[in-house]
Amino acid sequence: MTRPDASPPSRFNAARHCLADNARLRPDKVALIMAGSGDEALSLTFAEADRAVRGIAAGLLALGLRAGDRVMIRMGNEADYVLVYFGALAAGLVALPSSPQLTPAEAAFLMDDSGAAALVTGAGNRLDAAQAAGRIVLGPSEIAAMKRAEPIADYADTAADDPATLVYTSGTTSRPKGVLHAHRAIRGRQPMHAHWLGLTEADVMLHAGTMNWTYTLGVGITDPWSCGATSVLYDGPRDPSVWPALIARHGATLFAAVPSLYRQILKYADLAGCDLSRLRHGCTAGEALPPDLLEAWTRATGKPIYEALGMSEISTYVSSGPTIPVRPGSPGKPQPGRRVAILPLEGADAPLPAGEVGLLAVHRTEPGLMLGYWNRPEEEASVMRGEWFAGGDLASLDEDGYLWFQGRNDDLMNALGYRVSPNEVEGVVSLHPSVAEVGVAELSVRADLKVIAAFVVLKPGAEADGAAILAWCGERLAAYKCPREIRFLEALPRTANGKVQRKRLAEQPAVA
Template sequence: MSDRFNAAAHCLSENARLRPDKAALVMAGADGASAILTFAEADRAVRSIAAGLLGLGLEPGARVMVRLGHEADYVLTYFAALAAGLVALPASPQLTPAEAAFLAEDSGAAVIVAGADVTLDPDDVVGRIVLRPADIAAFKAGPPLPAYADTAAEDQAILVYTSGTTSRPKGVRHAHRSVRGRAPMHAHWLGLTDTDVMLHAGTLNWTYTLGVGVTDPWACGATAVLYDGPRDPALWPALIARHGATIFAAVPSLYRQILKYADLAAHDLSGLRHGVTAGEALSPELLAAWEAATGKPLYEALGMSEISTYVSSGPTIPVRPGSPGRPQPGRRVAILPTDGPPEPLPPGEIGLLAVHRSEPGLTLGYWNRPDEDAAVTRGEWFTGGDLARLDADGYLWFHGRNDDLMNALGYRVSPSEVEAVLARHPDVAEVGVAELAVRADLRVIAAFVVPKPGATSEAADLLAFCGQHLAAYKCPREVRFLDALPRTPNGKVQRRRLGQT
């Protein structure tokens, strides 16, 4: 018999039995008010929504696209899809209609669960079931599924879209086992146990938040706290103190903003054991500044949509400034030559960062993209495109990317996708997009534009145009006008030179 495992049951079933009255999810507001769901309440709500979804006549493996706001129902609907043996597709309510339509069409989503303020194009929902918050409320009020779906560990549970090297995002398929595969990070990065309170600063459409902010605490019987008020960086120390957070998770740029705008001394942070960070590189300067200001460690991790976090510092892995850490115990990580046989290189040599395909947290592959699957497969290894080296002590050091993907505040963004939008502007003759260093420890997306003769558009006009066609996190933060784009002798735009312009 195949290995039977359901990711939602793993996170909720035993918790509902062992600690039914413990807070599972706290949605914190800026005014101090909080909405709290216990493990018993979360378990029942998830199974009730699951029953409602199955009552629609959905077949196992049907995709459920979630575009709710930053609210408890996002979490419950996501886990309900897993509980029902369906596939959850977490998406942002901020996507433009065209972006959302692409995801729905490419994934073949059977259901779209959209917030009340999310506008859906009637042409894009033909043949799909659309659910709104009132429908989810009705499901929650109904009878729960008697038991979680009897899924195999290898059955697909999650479909996450991430930017590839083309102008269109690609779907990353994850099995139920991927939740079980997160276990090494609990001890070796997060230091997470059932006594912890995890406060995560991210939004729920991001896998960093759904994973580290909710899935990991629930898998360990800990409490997850999310904040649903105005995004003021000065508020975070008060939230840590008010909710007794023992672990705080964010991207490096937010830690930087907290140091700049918050009054850390005005709040009791004695209960905070450490902060964790991922999504961007943590500079040694920011690490030192945070530890000096708070006296608390800050542990970095490296991950990707295809595997989550697998290299980190943490309670069992001492911090080495400038490195994201070492592969967590149990992970098989290697550096491979960029060309030739996939034989691991010795310490100190730079090559492609690779993860062994036996890794339980690794993706099942890309959705309907056999070419992408082939591109990342090197024998027994999965390669994500990062260039790195491992030192003699096993610490990893970055040396850029082997492709041109950008990292915008933790989100992977394809320059081709942004360029395709700007190329449609009537005043743009040519455009290249690349990361631009605006400070030693901060990089942003920038567009380098060759305007058409007689063009009148200014940078603000082009930024506004991007805002109409791209999610906010994909939009350039700067526009620079050039007479010509730097190109190779073969005519290819040299994006790395653009970033040095």
């Protein structure tokens, strides 16, 4: 890809951007709180975080690592994950965040595919010693020693376009693909600070995600630190009832989570028993925010939820927020300064007019856009349409500029020769008064026949009446878009980050 016409200066280091000025201007301000179960919490000031990050950077360089070498992080939700991540960037290395839930074989694939020169592990993480052979392997004791040792005097003098982060996401094959981001990507996040998060130095951001997820690393840590705000993360039992208590205990002004967690909080937590007065609003991304959930949360808390749409290749670039009024069912508008268009599925690159469904595209001059896919030139070529990056999301823009997401191009179903978006069908089924959650996908009923099926999780006490739901759809959808079968499930299959796995819906056992 050609270099975006980005706003960062030509020399720019993402870790310096997040820490150096904060350590100088507000050294004693709390930068990070790692909350656990109960009242215990670990906190780091900006001066302490800056010192530890530069110490880790010095330690990594002392091992012989050189600019551009990949450092894979395989740790749990702990403060050192954050410090190692920024330490790699501070040294001019490339951080590769990964999940501790990966099997040894999955972790080995990431190590091999990325050519990782070093692997940093947390306590209790499984590691295949044979796969790690020939690589530098660091554990908690080595990282602790680096934090105490002499730090580098200054952050690496990197270019804005130098690689900084390699994240793996689902590819078109069965193996994940690496998405390579430059240091400038952190500056590319700035439009979301005002227009989605409403983020300022005075804020306290509580994020419910795990650190290996770009949603957490970005919204939970990078964005607050870019503004001099405090980040709160959690390393305890994943009980939905804990989040309102954490909001109250730490005075969180912003709370970020996936929609499914907001629903679980409403169902299981004691919202009325916690002081949420400092909470200004909630933020959500990762999956669509159902209108009924938005209404229920606002009614229960008096606080809005602002939604954003993004992807690994560019992060969140469409949102509602303090400057973009919420329109239920839409994630919002492209943030000011973003160049977004809807392109035809095939053929010309000219943007489509308002109201037409096509490929959601972002101009290649966007500073938050990835450098490219790691060693996947064929996939990189497939997502570029002239001057536009089109990652496979289907959407339309209405006359007011609001975006209406229609799912993934590869999720489209074929019904009687028509292309049907599962999102459109899910939106109708989800409004039925008995439905708590729904996923829609094609279902094979014969070797030569697939039909649209809705996989439904019922609200407590609701009757499993498939005929009633089919009739509901028949009144609200064209006949070819209507599900032909309703299956009731205990729960929808989801990824570790809460996204519904449509391709696994048909595999789930139905409720008797």
